[in-house]
Amino acid sequence: MFQKILIANRGEIAVRIIRACREMGIQTVAVYSEADREALHTQLADEAVCIGPAPAADSYLDMERILSATIAAKAEAIHPGFGFLSENSKFAGMCEKCGITFIGPSSKVIASMGNKAEARRTMESAGVPVVPGTKDPVYTTEDGKIQADRIGYPVMIKASAGGGGKGMRAAETPAEFEENFRLAQLEAKRAFGDDTMYIEKYVKNPRHIEFQILADRFGHVIQLGERDCSIQRNHQKILEESPSPALSQELREKMGATAVRAAQAAGYESAGTIEFLLDKNDSFYFMEMNTRIQVEHPVTEMVSEIDLIKEQISIAAGLSLTIRQEDVTLRGHALECRVNAENPAQHFVPCPGRLGEVHLPGGCGVRIDTAVYSGYEIPPYYDSMIAKVIVRGNTRAEAIDKMKSTLGELILEGVTTNVDFLYEILNDNKFEKGEFTTAFIEERFQCQD
């Protein structure tokens, strides 16, 4: 096992990783920006290294500085968490060259799943269902138009280098195609320096269902059930749950087996997620594979009682998975609410600032993943998510009630948060019935901008 790991992240996920390392007897090195001197991860780690100024580009995204800190501290591995460098194949490759273990899949697998058109091809070849669409890259409006006519409208225009909804635009009719293709391609060129596009049939108001995977280097691949992440706004998830209220046991098993096949086709190692769209007829399609630990991983931990960060670290250390598929038992129902320092009344504008009194709830089946404390100043440079409230109940109804009670006990003085907005979701009739799609927030609140 590793003796020392550097955590190339901040906030609640850095704290989460420090805790897992401590339980495993692994020493931890935090890295922090000048804005994070007082941050909890900086204080909780065994060692802490300042890696630069507040803007992420000069600190948490600075690959050389992070590698230097790793070598100087004599850490053997880097845990990238999510966001920042977690899906950066160049960084993973640099770690490989330096003899540092990147806790995640190989740089090659990150690159091949990061190219969404290539991932789509890999999955299609492995018999994993994909949305009808293009096989070859599309570079021009003219070619795109021919492909869209063949697929049939409406279509979705996507950037190969995109993902998570970036560089993506729908075209409902041929008349809309040219402009939307040009806009999506321009966005892709600007954001990724890559204007390779692909086109798919548009799936109307799908549900977002993702399966948690664990895979070791010996070819063992298991799945830990699904998370329903349909409650989102502008591709930012707000509330996640497991199991999905939309799946029958039969469909769950079919999708789970497909997710395992998808991970095998990718040659995957580490914790990862297979994202599917599910349409109203219960047809499901591979969308993307996320090669990182995800924000919403605690939802799976609550129903599986498996510590995904510990498993991810063990796998990276070269250990064989000790959990077999038949050992995985998913019990009860878990919900996660993302608490953001933002103002829903002002287009969800971020509201950083100094917290006053903070009270974090507790109780049976209640988990709070956060890095804030009374008097902590939320810096304006990073994500506005300040806490994840996760609950587990024996039933979905119990989990919803528990979430309401828990949010009711949460005190975060000094900043505006989305907690009241979360209540509105939890109190919604359609949500309570489990009848929602990715269009839920837009339809219910008319707040997509």
Ligand code: MV4
């Ligand atoms: C789609 C789609 C409809 N049809 N692809 C957005 C994120 C990315 N992972 C895939 N996304 C979508 N791809 C086709 N062919 C609708 C979405 C989509 C979506 C997907 C998951 C969760 C929320 C979403 C919100 C809007 C659109």
